[in-house]
Amino acid sequence: MTKALNIIFMHSHNTGTFIQPYGHPVPTPHMQQLAEEGVLFRHAFATAPTCSPSRAGFLTGMHTHCTGLLGLSHRGFSIDTKFHVVQTLKEHGYYTVLSGVEHVTPDIRDNGYDEIISGVNEDWTADAKKDDPATSVVEFLGRDHDKPFFIAMGLQDTHIPFKQADPDNHRAEDWRYCDTFPQLPDHNIPRKELANYKASARKMDEDYGRVLKAVDDNGLRDNTIIFCFCDHGLQVPRHISNLTDHGLRVYLLARGPEHWQGGKHIDQLVSLMDLVPTALDMAGVPIPEHVQGKNLNPLISGKTDTHYDHIFGELNFHAAYEPMRCVRTERFKYIRRYDNRDQPVLPNCDDSPIKDYLMTQDWRLQPRNEEELYDLVWDPMECDNRADDPSMQDTLKRLRSLMDEWQERTNDPIVAEGKIDPPVGVESNDVDGLSPRDKTIQY
Numbered sequence: 001m002t003k004a005l006n007i008i009f010m011h012s013h014n015t016g017t018f019i020q021p022y023g024h025p026v027p028t029p030h031m032q033q034l035a036e037e038g039v040l041f042r043h044a045f046a047t048a049p050t051c052s053p054s055r056a057g058f059l060t061g062m063h064t065h066c067t068g069l070l071g072l073s074h075r076g077f078s079i080d081t082k083f084h085v086v087q088t089l090k091e092h093g094y095y096t097v098l099s100g101v102e103h104v105t106p107d108i109r110d111n112g113y114d115e116i117i118s119g120v121n122e123d124w125t126a127d128a129k130k131d132d133p134a135t136s137v138v139e140f141l142g143r144d145h146d147k148p149f150f151i152a153m154g155l156q157d158t159h160i161p162f163k164q165a166d167p168d169n170h171r172a173e174d175w176r177y178c179d180t181f182p183q184l185p186d187h188n189i190p191r192k193e194l195a196n197y198k199a200s201a202r203k204m205d206e207d208y209g210r211v212l213k214a215v216d217d218n219g220l221r222d223n224t225i226i227f228c229f230c231d232h233g234l235q236v237p238r239h240i241s242n243l244t245d246h247g248l249r250v251y252l253l254a255r256g257p258e259h260w261q262g263g264k265h266i267d268q269l270v271s272l273m274d275l276v277p278t279a280l281d282m283a284g285v286p287i288p289e290h291v292q293g294k295n296l297n298p299l300i301s302g303k304t305d306t307h308y309d310h311i312f313g314e315l316n317f318h319a320a321y322e323p324m325r326c327v328r329t330e331r332f333k334y335i336r337r338y339d340n341r342d343q344p345v346l347p348n349c350d351d352s353p354i355k356d357y358l359m360t361q362d363w364r365l366q367p368r369n370e371e372e373l374y375d376l377v378w379d380p381m382e383c384d385n386r387a388d389d390p391s392m393q394d395t396l397k398r399l400r401s402l403m404d405e406w407q408e409r410t411n412d413p414i415v416a417e418g419k420i421d422p423p424v425g426v427e428s429n430d431v432d433g434l435s436p437r438d439k440t441i442q443y
Contacts, residue, residue, distance in 0.1 A: 005148060007148075016250060018181075040264070041252040045272070047063055050072070051232070054232045059104060066410055097116075101155070133153050148283070160350055160351075183239070183246055223257060225256030237363070258301070259300045332373065
């Protein structure tokens with residue numbers, strides 16, 4: 001008799017595709033091995049470029065605005081927990097476990113896991129290894145299991161402030177020989193931050209490696225599907241809270257039984273909201289009607305060579321209100337803003353040394369456009385806005401139409417209500433372009 005399928009979602013904060021399997025100078029050998037043994041998705045995208053809203057997408061299989069969670073959970077926003085994948089899995093005999101960060105409800109106990117073996121929550125007082133999710137997962141995998149299990153393991157290593165290298169185990173990068181992050185100037189401050197990021201990424205990779213080894217050591221490899229991914233782009237300016245590929249594109253690696261092995265390389269557009277229907281299908285669990293993502297199994301098995309013609313992304317709240325929507329095809333990206341501001345909403349980029357530097361370089365004065373259109377073949381950095389180009393008007397009209405249809409079909413509140421007001425009790429910065437820390441910076 002075939003053993004029931006175990007499911008592991010292991011994910012990190014704010015990493016984008018900035019790891020070794022995507023060609024970046026960030027040594028992550030365990031993730032490289034996972035890619036070579038399993039499946040690597042070259043064009044995987046989050047549903048939102050900010051933490052909680054993205055996580056709502058991959059934990060429900062839904063577009064972010066359909067989950068009830070439009071901003072950060074520690075500021076008071078919350079997912080509608082009936083959509084959380086653990087509810088479906090528990091109904092079908094799964095034992096569900098959380099280790100590390102989840103970030104979709106103000107209290108992680110509200111999400112319905114059978115057990116929280118390591119957690120991050122200000123008022124959470126259960127007996128657990130709060131600061132070592134990987135060790136907790138390794139210990140769990142070593143238990144006897146009388147039910148198939150679902151594990152969600154969330155790592156914070158690549159979250160600012162980047163964890164400094166452990167001198168006994170992680171040689172610190174020398175920033176003098178580091179490049180800078182994409183879309184940022186070649187300056188000492190970004191180079192120093194990249195050096196710290198690389199040390200943090202090595203720690204993340206080692207944690208993943210320990211979990212992968214524990215799966216193998218406990219004889220679970222043949223009946224376990226592992227999805228390894230991040231929530232959205234890097235936590236640096238021009239990445240997080242942006243609907244360009246720098247904000248939405250993510251690493252996605254997987255390994256499992258049958259077709260989910262062999263070093264496959266997938267170029268089609270996929271979304272993180274596809275993980276829930278894919279895992280449920282593999283487990284033989286009916287996919288609930290609320291799920292909007294698409295099952296990846298036909299693509300991975302070779303039954304089809306198509307998946308999406310286009311995907312969508314959105315931003316509503318991060319630290320402040322900044323409603324935006326986008327649609328991306330293989331070649332084009334269309335972005336629409338709704339707040340009618342012509343300058344950046346700077347609270348929506350988290351505080352960091354790079355942000356401090358850019359604030360001294362007139363970042364507040366950089367213009368924004370209500371509509372943006374990019375040709376990703378000739379402008380992969382998404383810098384040349386073609387929305388006013390007469391030769392691009394047919395493309396612009398087509399992408400506008402795709403977005404309008406999606407928003408109507410999914411009852412997007414920015415269209416239905418014209419403005420999204422935060423729920424009572426939610427903390428949101430004033431949209432004056434500055435956070436309290438910004439106001440202390442000397443220009």
